[in-house]
Amino acid sequence: MPYVLLALGILFVLLAANAHAPRRHAALLVPSFFAGWLTIELAPHLLVAEIVALALTAAYGGLDGWAGWTGLALGILGAAGTAATIVAARRTVVSLRESGAPLDLDPEGAPRYPLAHLFLPPLCLIPRRGVRVDRNIVFRQEGRLRLKLDVYRPAESASDTSGTSGKDLRPGLMQIHGGAWVIGDKREQGLPLLNHMAVQGWVCFNVNYRLSPRATWPEHLIDLKHFVAWYREQAEEYGADPDFLCVTGGSAGGHLTAMVALTANVPEFQPGFEDVDTSVQGAVPFYGVYDFVEAGPWPVPMGATPLLQRMVLKLPFEENREAYAKASPVTYVREDAPPFFVIHGSRDSLLPVEEARRFVRRLRETSKAPVIYAEMKGGQHAFDVFPSYRTARVVEGVERYLTGLHRQYRQGTAPEVPGEVTASLEEPTVG
Incomplete structure (x- = not known):
């Protein structure tokens, strides 16, 4: 013994x-x-x-x-x-406050994340009280291809949306799962956030897309653009506003979140539906990868890894740098980018935190929209899969941030956040 x-x-x-x-x-x-x-x-x-x-x-x-x-x-x-x-x-709350995230947007009466989930993490798999989940709704069908999503929405609004007026429509949120573009499913990720957002009145869509090696880039992104087109047509059926959609996701889902947000209406990524407006009103990528070409924090560029060369893009990196650049969110950073709230863990061992820092630098240098960056002190990759204390506070912060964007949209004002978020990454905006 x-x-x-x-x-x-x-x-x-x-x-x-x-x-x-x-x-x-x-x-x-x-x-x-x-x-x-x-x-x-x-x-x-x-x-x-x-x-x-x-x-x-x-x-x-x-x-x-x-x-x-x-x-x-x-x-x-x-x-x-x-x-x-x-x-x-x-210290997560400190990190969020120092980032400029508007945690006090709705301090009175805003539901907190349930403590029971912190003690028993599997409870996050069960829809929270007041939330209705409609599962396995087909949003794209072509031949044998059938892509599905789950809808999380307030239960009281789910029974009858036939008479919903534009003023009563709810904001929409798209969740993209991670898994290195090769694994993962809508049933596994984003559940703490989606449940909390639905409690707060949002209509959330947890979306599947084709995975590699069967899928070859940019088919992953094209599938997600098909969802945005579907949302434009079907959102009102679920009580959501077809003109207001934000997007979030982690890891590979963080990469895809940034691509969806930054490549609105790029014809190459929406073949056959080029005229559909695929813009979104806000993006919250978690621990994503944003540049496949420049090594930065990596020993070699991310695009040079066997995963991307053999299974995702299926092209030799050195001879096809342009193709890898076109798959990188940083390539599409522009003045009219939507607002971003970038989140990363300081102890992420799969995607080094410098990956997020350099992406935020580029966004702040170019975009006219507000860019918030929250670095979770001590956070690992995929920290939000579990309903931990850190997850609960981040979920609350994201909800208040997105609710602020929606309020400004309803008021017809430009998105804005506290001025301190424009500070450089060397300042205390990194928590």
């Missing part, structure tokens, strides 16, 4: 160390990410499990020898590291 306690102590220290300094070596990248992701975003649950495991092992003879005492010391050190990640997560 002493050696069991020693093994537990070593494990807990390694988990804490990896959470605070993720490994980016190629051989350790994936296991380091998963270990850090679970440790950071489920830190309170892990801390309880560590304390219980140490206590039980010690009580059943774990301290009978030097190995047990060493394991206990290491275990306490590891638990302290886990506690430190909880403290970092509690």
Whole structure:
């Protein structure tokens, strides 16, 4: 039993160390990410499990020898590291405030994220009270191709939308799942955000798209443009305003979110429906990749990775740099870009945080619309999949930001946020 306690102590220290300094070596990248992701975003649950495991092992003879005492010391050190990640997560509100996110937009009466979901994360899979979910609605069908979406909307507005006037139509939100363009599904991601937005009166669409290697870029983006065209025609059936749509998504979904927002009405990406308006009124990409051509924080350009060359674009990078540039959101940054709220974790081990920083720099240099950047101190990649404390606060911040955009749209005023968000990334706007 002493050696069991020693093994537990070593494990807990390694988990804490990896959470605070993720490994980016190629051989350790994936296991380091998963270990850090679970440790950071489920830190309170892990801390309880560590304390219980140490206590039980010690009580059943774990301290009978030097190995047990060493394991206990290491275990306490590891638990302290886990506690430190909880403290970092509690700084999320500070990070959001320093970014300029309007957290106090509706301070009175705004529903908070349910505490029950923080204690029991699987509850986020169940629609929240007051939310109706319509699943597997086909939005694109061509031959054997059938692309589906799920709709999250307020339950009280779902029963009858036949007499809805334009003034009563609700804002729409499009959610794009991640998964490196090759895996993922609408049932797996964005659920904490979509449930909260629906409670707050939004009509949300969790959208699927074709995945590689069966799909070749830009078919992923074209599918999402088809959704925007479908939304223009069908939004009112679900009580949504066809003229107001924002877009969000994480990881590959963050890349696609930025592409949807920045390539409005580009004919190449909407073949056969070039005349449809595919513009959106706001974008919230989470931990995305925005430049396939310039290496920046990468050892090599993202486009030079086997994933993109063999499975997504299916073109050699060096001979086809222009094609990779055309797949990069940074290429389409322009003066009339919609408002952006870019979110990234400071300890993201899959997509380094510098990727977001340089994209925000380009947006702020060029776009006339407001650009908010929130860097989540201690946050890993895909942090919002779990309904953690960090997720709850970010979800609330995103809702208030998007609700502000919608209010300004209804009032006919240009989007604006507090002036401090125009500060450079070297200033304290990075939380």
